[in-house]
Amino acid sequence: MSPEAMTITQPRSPLGHRRRPVLWQPQQPVFWLWLVLTVPSAVLLIVDVVRRTESVAGLAAATVLVGAQGAVLWLLIRAIPRFRRQPLSLRLAALLWGGTFAIMAASALNTVNSDALDRYGLTTLSASISAPLNEDLLRFLGILVVLVLAYGRRITVMDGVLYGFLVGAGFELVENLCYALQSTDVGETLGIGLARLLVGFALHALWSAFSGAVLAYCLSRTQQRLGGRWLLLIPAILAPMLLHAAWDSPPLSVISAVQLLLFILLYGVTLALFCCAVAWGRRSEFVWYTETTGWGGARRDFARLPRSERRALGATAIAQERDQAEASIPAA
Amino acid sequence: MSEDTTLLPRTRATRPGWLPFSMVVATLAAITAVPVALEVLAPERADGTVGVFERVALNVDAEGAFGIGGFIAPEGWLRESDEAVDGGGEAEPSSSASFVSAAQDVRLEASLHFGADDADALLRSSSPAGTAILPITSAPHGEGREIRMLEYDLDVGGGFTQSFAMCTDRAPYVCLRFDVEMLDDADRPGTIRPDISAVLDSAEVY
Numbered sequence: 001m002s003p004e005a006m007t008i009t010q011p012r013s014p015l016g017h018r019r020r021p022v023l024w025q026p027q028q029p030v031f032w033l034w035l036v037l038t039v040p041s042a043v044l045l046i047v048d049v050v051r052r053t054e055s056v057a058g059l060a061a062a063t064v065l066v067g068a069q070g071a072v073l074w075l076l077i078r079a080i081p082r083f084r085r086q087p088l089s090l091r092l093a094a095l096l097w098g099g100t101f102a103i104m105a106a107s108a109l110n111t112v113n114s115d116a117l118d119r120y121g122l123t124t125l126s127a128s129i130s131a132p133l134n135e136d137l138l139r140f141l142g143i144l145v146v147l148v149l150a151y152g153r154r155i156t157v158m159d160g161v162l163y164g165f166l167v168g169a170g171f172e173l174v175e176n177l178c179y180a181l182q183s184t185d186v187g188e189t190l191g192i193g194l195a196r197l198l199v200g201f202a203l204h205a206l207w208s209a210f211s212g213a214v215l216a217y218c219l220s221r222t223q224q225r226l227g228g229r230w231l232l233l234i235p236a237i238l239a240p241m242l243l244h245a246a247w248d249s250p251p252l253s254v255i256s257a258v259q260l261l262l263f264i265l266l267y268g269v270t271l272a273l274f275c276c277a278v279a280w281g282r283r284s285e286f287v288w289y290t291e292t293t294g295w296g297g298a299r300r301d302f303a304r305l306p307r308s309e310r311r312a313l314g315a316t317a318i319a320q321e322r323d324q325a326e327a328s329i330p331a332a
Numbered sequence: 333m334s335e336d337t338t339l340l341p342r343t344r345a346t347r348p349g350w351l352p353f354s355m356v357v358a359t360l361a362a363i364t365a366v367p368v369a370l371e372v373l374a375p376e377r378a379d380g381t382v383g384v385f386e387r388v389a390l391n392v393d394a395e396g397a398f399g400i401g402g403f404i405a406p407e408g409w410l411r412e413s414d415e416a417v418d419g420g421g422e423a424e425p426s427s428s429a430s431f432v433s434a435a436q437d438v439r440l441e442a443s444l445h446f447g448a449d450d451a452d453a454l455l456r457s458s459s460p461a462g463t464a465i466l467p468i469t470s471a472p473h474g475e476g477r478e479i480r481m482l483e484y485d486l487d488v489g490g491g492f493t494q495s496f497a498m499c500t501d502r503a504p505y506v507c508l509r510f511d512v513e514m515l516d517d518a519d520r521p522g523t524i525r526p527d528i529s530a531v532l533d534s535a536e537v538y
């Protein structure tokens with residue numbers, strides 16, 4: 001099919017123009033769970049940030065650094081999906097889960113775990129046991145909640161990648177803000193913020209994106225009545241946990257270069273997993289596109305089109321799917 | 333690329349409903365309950381008890397050179413001290429740490445030295461004069477570096493002492509020394525306790 005033929009847009013039905021709030025789903029129990037967990041956490045987080053703030057300059061420095069990281073993460077988030085953008089309300093829901101409930105709950109649970117593990121003589125391993133268990137599981141639950149809220153639409157692997165990335169990004173941004181606010185000195189705040197920015201950038205987001213990809217794959221198969229392949233969730237949960245545990249593990253040697261090498265290795269493995277998840281997500285998105293529009297071309301032909309044209313085609317496909325959905329709903 | 337607010341046909345997607353809700357609540361309950369249960373069941377532990385995989389790092393800075401050494405402290409033992417001691421000059425310990433076993437029957441002191449001629453010379457230098465004729469042997473431990481051992485029992489009725497040393501490959505040597513003092517006669521000379529073997533296996537010096 002030529003690019004000219006691909007740009008032909010389908011007529012949209014009047015219903016197709018209507019935008020529906022996708023987060024507001026009072027009939028869904030997980031919506032209430034999301035609401036009950038994130039709103040109080042957001043309040044507690046604000047109180048915590050105010051309590052930690054020693055000076056306005058320190059808060060400003062920390063905010064600038066976290067803002068810079070947020071900007072880079074936002075660029076990544078924009079670049080990941082090719083065909084359709086996930087609903088804004090669900091993207092915000094994912095970000096808020098990670099940046100409010102997940103971080104606050106993980107912080108409290110890590111503290112309790114740390115005290116308990118100290119009594120078993122596991123002080124040095126405390127971070128590498130607690131953090132993966134609490135943080136990765138809490139983020140995974142957030143991805144599950146958001147994907148269930150997105151379940152009314154066709155789920156692709158890319159949905160899982162993006163929501164996972166957002167849950168992790170929210171978590172990481174707030175974590176970095178809290179770390180940066182730990183010091184009373186602006187210079188020290190900047191130092192901590194820069195170190196957090198440069199060492200292991202976006203690790204939480206990258207790990208969650210991988211978990212999200214696999215979870216979305218299982219849910220999309222269930223959605224299509226193909227069988228969930230739920231066993232895939234074991235590596236999807238364990239792989240980020242093990243990488244996280246290794247990242248937080250005590251030094252393997254008194255030579256700091258050994259630890260640096262380990263960090264580089266772990267970051268490389270994490271990036272590789274993330275790239276695989278994104279590639280898988282793009283393939284899944286493309287399958288959605290071809291099934292929706294009936295287009296028979298190759299993915300690289302589509303990728304060669306200008307960005308604006310790709311967006312227009314994506315919008316057309318979404319409109320087509322929406323029309324098909326509306327047409328299949330029996331009249332009341 | 334535009335925002336997707338498309339609904340799937342109602343007949344195609346059955347919403348998961350209460351199952352994910354229950355899974356989330358159950359997981360949250362589990363990760364909250366586990367540390368509480370661990371805390372309740374935790375055994376009493378004396379202050380200063382060495383935990384699992386606690387690495388001790390020692391360093392020495394003399395004559396413009398810098399040496400580092402380390403080992404994994406024996407789990408369950410009690411720390412006597414782990415303060416760094418400033419080096420007073422060549423062959424003086426610049427950093428040390430000491431531990432005693434939970435049963436109070438063995439004492440371990442580790443120290444890092446700079447400028448010794450070699451491991452044997454270090455062992456001889458701070459051992460009693462009576463050990464001068466005793467042989468220094470190789471201990472079957474240490475990864476990549478030879479560990480030398482001097483064992484002696486100079487007083488009747490008490491325990492014996494094992495001293496170990498391992499050094500860097502090139503001069504000026506940085507050496508890590510372990511002195512293991514048996515405080516009773518339960519252990520037999522000629523054998524190395526398993527917990528001390530583990531310490532020796534984890535030792536490193538650079």
